[in-house]
Amino acid sequence: MSPLTQAEKTALAAELRDIYIHCVTTGLVPSSAFLKLERVLKESGNEIYHVTLRSDIDLWLVALEEEMARAHSYSAKEVEFVEDMRSEFERDRGTKPLSTKQLKWLKALYDRI
Numbered sequence: 001m002s003p004l005t006q007a008e009k010t011a012l013a014a015e016l017r018d019i020y021i022h023c024v025t026t027g028l029v030p031s032s033a034f035l036k037l038e039r040v041l042k043e044s045g046n047e048i049y050h051v052t053l054r055s056d057i058d059l060w061l062v063a064l065e066e067e068m069a070r071a072h073s074y075s076a077k078e079v080e081f082v083e084d085m086r087s088e089f090e091r092d093r094g095t096k097p098l099s100t101k102q103l104k105w106l107k108a109l110y111d112r113i
Contacts, residue, residue: 006047006048009041010041012041013038013041013042016034016037016038016041017038020034020035020038048100048103048104048107049096049099049100049103052096052103052107053095054089054095054097057085057089057097057098057103057106058089060106060107060109060110061082061085061086061089061106063110063113064082064106064109064110064113065082065086067113068082074109078109081105081106081109082106082109085098085102085106088102
């Protein structure tokens with residue numbers, strides 16, 4: 001059996017959250033293992049933040065900027081997002097200039113190239 005993909009982990013964490021809410025509203029008490037599983041899945045969704053280097057972000061931005069200049073198949077929202085991420089990247093010289101959510105969207109756009 002292959003391991004869960006990141007998208008599957010994220011979807012499963014959301015599904016577990018819905019089950020938890022249902023349990024609480026119906027008077028059931030989820031086990032501590034159930035709660036721990038949800039936390040583990042949710043935290044693994046933040047993995048991209050911990051494994052992505054500044055050089056990776058710069059590579060993604062450069063590739064996207066070149067692709068967006070060449071191919072005009074990106075929405076205005078996507079173009080604006082990449083421009084904003086470039087500005088944040090240049091402004092914040094820390095090791096992690098973008099949030100997890102921003103990294104996920106940037107990576108998703110990069111993966112489309």
